[in-house]
Amino acid sequence: MVRILTDSAADFTPAEAEKLGITVIPLNVTFEDGSVIRDSIDMTPDEYYQALSRCKKLPTTSQPSPALFEHAFAQAAAEGDQVVAILISEKLSGTCQSARLGAEMAGCDNVFVIDSTTATLAQALLVRLAVRLRDEGKPAAQIVAAIEQAKKHVHLAAVIDDLNYLRKGGRLPAGVAFAGGMLGVKPLIAVAEGRVKLIGSARGLPGAYVALFKKVEGMGGVNPRFETAAFYTENPREVEPIQTYLTHNLHLSQPHLGQIGCVIGTHAGPGAFAVSFFDPDLTL
Template identity: 60%
Template sequence: MIRILTDSASDILPAEAEQLGVTVIPLNVTLEDGTVLRDGIDKTPSEYYALLKECHKLPTTSQPSPELFERFYQDAAAAGDEVLGIFLSHELSGTWQCARLAADLVNVDNVLFVDSANVCLGEGLLVRLAVQLRAAGRTLVQIATDLEHAKEHLHLVAAIDDLKYLRKGGRLPAAVAVAGGMLGIKPLITIKEGKVAMAGKARGLPGAYVALFKKVEELGGISAAVPALAGYTLSAREVQPIQTYLQDNLQCAEPLVRQIGCVIGTHAGPGAFGLAFFDQGLEL
């Protein structure tokens, strides 16, 4: 059997993880009073965003303990199972390196790793594709190879209400954050070469949606092979225009909709929403 392992930056909550047949290792969020929350476990995203609004100091996020990975690998090896690990971009977190180090420490050879070179909705979409390929009967090596190809066609575009969270968390240069936050501009961000990058700017919320739609077209449209994934921080209403655009304008299947979790929400901030998708160049 092939076990699929990912981290909580994929924003796959426990109930869906069980449904998909994947295991999610939680990253950690440390509040200003020292309280440590396991991402996706100790607080719902909505509960966390209520806390985040009251924080004077931005919470810090940290990678999981290597012991969590070690136990998973040992259990899989004892059962004779193979493991496919899919983790957030190594440019944004040490989780990928931590997972690989843990495999070396327990000396297992039944594990393959895929650096998603993405995060959040993008990472989650890659995990869902892995589940789809596993169900189709692909081998571990075939799935890993297919994912390496697929991630070249994977895109994440998000509108951010306030870039101060990305700046404070060190995920975006201060000069870029200041420029993006001027004059009521709604910045668009993307993931480029595994790092957060500006994708455009728009004035006001309606302009942000239009800019996001144009970016989808610029990036090659949306593949029909894998449903797109829309995400929001505070309210599902934030992605309703995206759902309408995909279905009415692009005649795409209805996208999956999920709430963005605590770790990514710490850096994106309340009011963020976005879309992850594979472009039409994807071939499986």
């Protein structure tokens, strides 16, 4: 049997993970007082954003320990299963390295570690695709090949309310954050080639949606054969225009809706929302 494993940066809720039959390894968030929470386990996103608003210093995030991966991989090996692990971009986190160390510690040769080169909802779309292939009875090697191909065609574009969260977290250079953070301007970012990049800006919230949808078109448009996703940090109403764009303008199925979790939300900050999709060049 093939097991699909991911990390909490994919922002699945525990209920979603159980329904999909996947294993989620949590990343960590450390507050200024030294207390540590496990992403998606110890706090809900809403609880976390309330705590974040009271922080004088931005919390830090860190990858899971190799021991967590070792346990998951050894358990799978004991039951004769192979593991396809689809993890947050190696350029954003040390999670892939922890997974590889965990596989070495477990002495396992049943593990395939995939650097998704992305995060959050785009990472989740890759995981959902792997689940679909698993449920179709595809072997691990075929799933890995498909995901390695699909990750070249998955896109994530987001509107950020305050780039200082990305700057303070080291995910965006200070000069770029300053240039994109003018008063009244909503910056647009993407995860491209594994890194966070500033891709534009717009004045006001209505302008931000227009700019976001133009970026979607500029990335090649949406492949109707595959699923889409729309996520938010604090306000679920902020993804309603994205739903309308995908379902009414493009006549696509409803996107997967979700809330950006503690780790990614630390860097995205409150007031962020995003869309993810596969472009039309993806064929499997």
